[in-house]
Amino acid sequence: MDLSRSVAVLVLAVAICFPSASAEDQLAVGERLLEVQTLVSDGGAFALGFFSPDDAAGPARRYLGIWYNGMSGPRTVVWVGNREAPAAGSPTLALANDSSLVVSDADGRALWRTPGSGGSSSSASSPPPALLSNEGNLVVRSPNGTVVWQSFDHPTDTFVPGMKVRLSHLTGEGNRIVSWKSPGDPAAGSFSYGLDPGTSLQLLMWNGTRPYWRTPVWKGYAVASMYLSAGTVLYTAIVDTEEEISIAFTLSGGAAPTRYVVPDKFSLDAGNRSAEECAARCAANCSCEAYAYANLQSSSAKGELSRCIVWAGELVDAQMIGPRWGGETLYLRVPVAAASTWPGGKASRNAVKIAVPVSAAVLLLTCILFLWFCRFRDKRRKTESQKTLMPGTRTGTTNTSSEIGEGDHTGDLEFPSIRFADIVAATGNFSKALMIGRGGFGKVYKAKLDGGQVVAVKRLSKDSEQGAEEFKNEATLIAKLQHRNLVRLLGCCTEGAEKLLIYEYLPNKGLDAILFGTYNVHIAQVNRARKAVLDWPTRLGIIKGVARGLLYLHQDSRLTVIHRDLKASNVLLDAEMRPKIADFGMAKIFGDNQLIQQLAFNRKMHVAPILTKKQCVDSGYIAPEYSTEGVFSVKSDVYSFGVLLLEIVSGIRAWSLWREGKAGKLVDPSMAGGCSQDEASLCIHVGLLCVEDDPSRRPLMSSVVSILENGSAASLFLPPPA
Numbered sequence: 001m002d003l004s005r006s007v008a009v010l011v012l013a014v015a016i017c018f019p020s021a022s023a024e025d026q027l028a029v030g031e032r033l034l035e036v037q038t039l040v041s042d043g044g045a046f047a048l049g050f051f052s053p054d055d056a057a058g059p060a061r062r063y064l065g066i067w068y069n070g071m072s073g074p075r076t077v078v079w080v081g082n083r084e085a086p087a088a089g090s091p092t093l094a095l096a097n098d099s100s101l102v103v104s105d106a107d108g109r110a111l112w113r114t115p116g117s118g119g120s121s122s123s124a125s126s127p128p129p130a131l132l133s134n135e136g137n138l139v140v141r142s143p144n145g146t147v148v149w150q151s152f153d154h155p156t157d158t159f160v161p162g163m164k165v166r167l168s169h170l171t172g173e174g175n176r177i178v179s180w181k182s183p184g185d186p187a188a189g190s191f192s193y194g195l196d197p198g199t200s201l202q203l204l205m206w207n208g209t210r211p212y213w214r215t216p217v218w219k220g221y222a223v224a225s226m227y228l229s230a231g232t233v234l235y236t237a238i239v240d241t242e243e244e245i246s247i248a249f250t251l252s253g254g255a256a257p258t259r260y261v262v263p264d265k266f267s268l269d270a271g272n273r274s275a276e277e278c279a280a281r282c283a284a285n286c287s288c289e290a291y292a293y294a295n296l297q298s299s300s301a302k303g304e305l306s307r308c309i310v311w312a313g314e315l316v317d318a319q320m321i322g323p324r325w326g327g328e329t330l331y332l333r334v335p336v337a338a339a340s341t342w343p344g345g346k347a348s349r350n351a352v353k354i355a356v357p358v359s360a361a362v363l364l365l366t367c368i369l370f371l372w373f374c375r376f377r378d379k380r381r382k383t384e385s386q387k388t389l390m391p392g393t394r395t396g397t398t399n400t401s402s403e404i405g406e407g408d409h410t411g412d413l414e415f416p417s418i419r420f421a422d423i424v425a426a427t428g429n430f431s432k433a434l435m436i437g438r439g440g441f442g443k444v445y446k447a448k449l450d451g452g453q454v455v456a457v458k459r460l461s462k463d464s465e466q467g468a469e470e471f472k473n474e475a476t477l478i479a480k481l482q483h484r485n486l487v488r489l490l491g492c493c494t495e496g497a498e499k500l501l502i503y504e505y506l507p508n509k510g511l512d513a514i515l516f517g518t519y520n521v522h523i524a525q526v527n528r529a530r531k532a533v534l535d536w537p538t539r540l541g542i543i544k545g546v547a548r549g550l551l552y553l554h555q556d557s558r559l560t561v562i563h564r565d566l567k568a569s570n571v572l573l574d575a576e577m578r579p580k581i582a583d584f585g586m587a588k589i590f591g592d593n594q595l596i597q598q599l600a601f602n603r604k605m606h607v608a609p610i611l612t613k614k615q616c617v618d619s620g621y622i623a624p625e626y627s628t629e630g631v632f633s634v635k636s637d638v639y640s641f642g643v644l645l646l647e648i649v650s651g652i653r654a655w656s657l658w659r660e661g662k663a664g665k666l667v668d669p670s671m672a673g674g675c676s677q678d679e680a681s682l683c684i685h686v687g688l689l690c691v692e693d694d695p696s697r698r699p700l701m702s703s704v705v706s707i708l709e710n711g712s713a714a715s716l717f718l719p720p721p722a
Contacts, residue, residue: 077158081103087105138150155175165246167244456505642690686707
């Protein structure tokens with residue numbers, strides 16, 4: 001009994017002397033973070049504590065670090081504090097009265113310390129606790145709230161979203177990303193990444209003090225976007241001001257943890273080496289897995305004659321890219337037995353004598369079979385198709401070049417077709433009760449196929465003079481485009497004079513039906529419906545979705561596409577109110593030569609020198625240069641997007657209220673009390689920039705998407721509307 005009481009007293013004493021910080025994101029003055037404890041950010045994304053590298057050899061060395069929290073597998077460390085002064089065992093972290101962080105060993109000796117506020121604070125004005133943010137930034141503030149020190153200003157080998165690599169124009173000082181010495185040693189390695197004080201508008205990577213790679217020179221502020229897996233987007237921003245130049249990157253919502261890491265598993269040798277000498281250097285190293293050789297006089301890097309890179313250890317993070325982007329050949333090390341079977345090996349040469357005649361015979365047989373198959377397929381297309389598009393529906397395939405008409409930009413494209421008789425049955429002989437919309441080229445019906453799937457059927461009007469060409473354009477174009485914010489084409493029908501397109505069915509119909517109250521109900525019911533479904537988060541989601549769809553059309557699809565008819569009625573909404581751009585009958589496709597011509601012209605005027613004799617019917621959405629001169633470009637779609645954005649926010653004319661500083665009155669009254677004024681003002685500002693009369697003053701959709709995804713203009717330059 002006495003023993004149990006003694007143990008309880010001992011545990012209580014330890015708890016009092018060493019307060020726990022494992023469940024907190026803060027460390028206050030007087031508290032100590034022990035070796036076995038961690039700080040976890042408020043959102044749970046990052047953790048701070050002591051660790052030993054997984055590949056470390058010899059006695060255990062403990063480092064203060066920040067890593068991704070809750071991830072399976074080896075710990076992914078993104079920042080190391082005492083990388084040059086590891087602790088032998090039982091280290092602690094404490095926040096001193098002068099707002100400095102101190103790592104001490106078991107004997108109490110200070111191994112690593114951050115700069116303080118310059119003096120000791122009294123108990124009445126103690127500094128606030130050190131805070132680990134959910135972006136992975138450890139921040140220390142003075143009693144007056146100013147930032148004394150933060151880990152983002154002192155990176156190690158990893159560049160994470162929210163961090164900036166910067167260089168001061170005034171002092172010439174900046175920060176760099178520096179590699180680990182080895183996978184088991186976080187000490188500073190040979191490679192570093194940052195901005196060059198001599199040429200501040202370039203990013204460089206150094207091996208020691210010698211640069212070996214650099215980016216092209218920037219002209220000022222720039223925003224670039226890159227689509228990653230699962231529909232996420234990475235945005236990189238470079239900002240050059242009078243005080244400093246900086247580079248940072250952010251991710252769209254829902255993105256997986258993403259980081260840039262300066263590599264530590266390859267060595268660099270730049271100088272007058274030949275390709276044979278580079279290969280011999282890899283062969284002499286038993287740990288060499290691969291090497292790459294480049295003559296820098298013909299590459300994007302400048303200042304050296306050649307470069308030899310040798311990789312040791314596991315080869316990761318390699319990508320296959322084409323010569324257009326400056327890719328270089330990577331030579332892999334393989335066993336001798338495997339190499340003998342490769343081209344040039346002895347076994348390979350013997351196999352050639354057998355393989356050549358056999359391959360020729362197989363090729364001849366393949367050609368005969370292919371010709372027979374093509375003839376059989378052509379005969380089969382003349383009869384009723386037996387292929388199924390959807391359960392219970394008999395379909396075939398339609399060739400747009402033969403049945404819809406030849407076009408200089410379409411080529412041969414096959415996609416499923418459906419019998420006209422099946423469409424008649426599914427639409428109740430095109431019943432008025434099932435008609436859900438109409439446009440300049442025909443009507444749209446709701447249909448339920450035999451398999452139970454609900455679709456939308458667009459029937460081309462027989463008396464439309466533009467119909468055949470626009471039908472062909474829309475069918476071939478949508479079949480080539482795949483994006484979550486573009487309507488999906490399921491099939492088509494061309495029998496006699498009938499031409500129909502079958503789309504996915506979107507239950508919430510067009511944006512105009514909800515935004516402007518064109519439901520066939522009493523106006524009071526319309527207002528209540530708008531309040532229920534078009535709250536501010538929903539409207540902002542629609543704006544972002546349409547912007548992402550336009551960015552895909554302009555920049556990220558296989559073809560550069562200008563929609564030319566973007567308006568509220570051509571934005572359809574699915575069951576979750578996600579927007580999808582529709583009606584590509586007026587769209588214009590740019591081939592490679594046209595795109596090159598457009599980009600060259602845009603360097604001067606930001607307008608593509610292309611004229612058209614056809615224009616959209618809704619003149620309120622048309623850019624001035626398009627309506628008066630017939631000149632259109634991607635900036636024409638930007639103008640239409642700006643009009644649509646302002647309609648989504650307000651539905652009224654916005655210029656006068658904006659110039660009078662009354663942006664809050666632009667917000668739809670049906671959203672009163674549920675709208676973020678900052679977000680609404682940002683959207684209005686972007687919308688007004690998009691509807692500038694001068695196309696060169698309108699932003700590109702890549703900049704628009706970046707501004708909307710960041711949710712703030714604080715770090716971005718937004719000029720005032722003219």
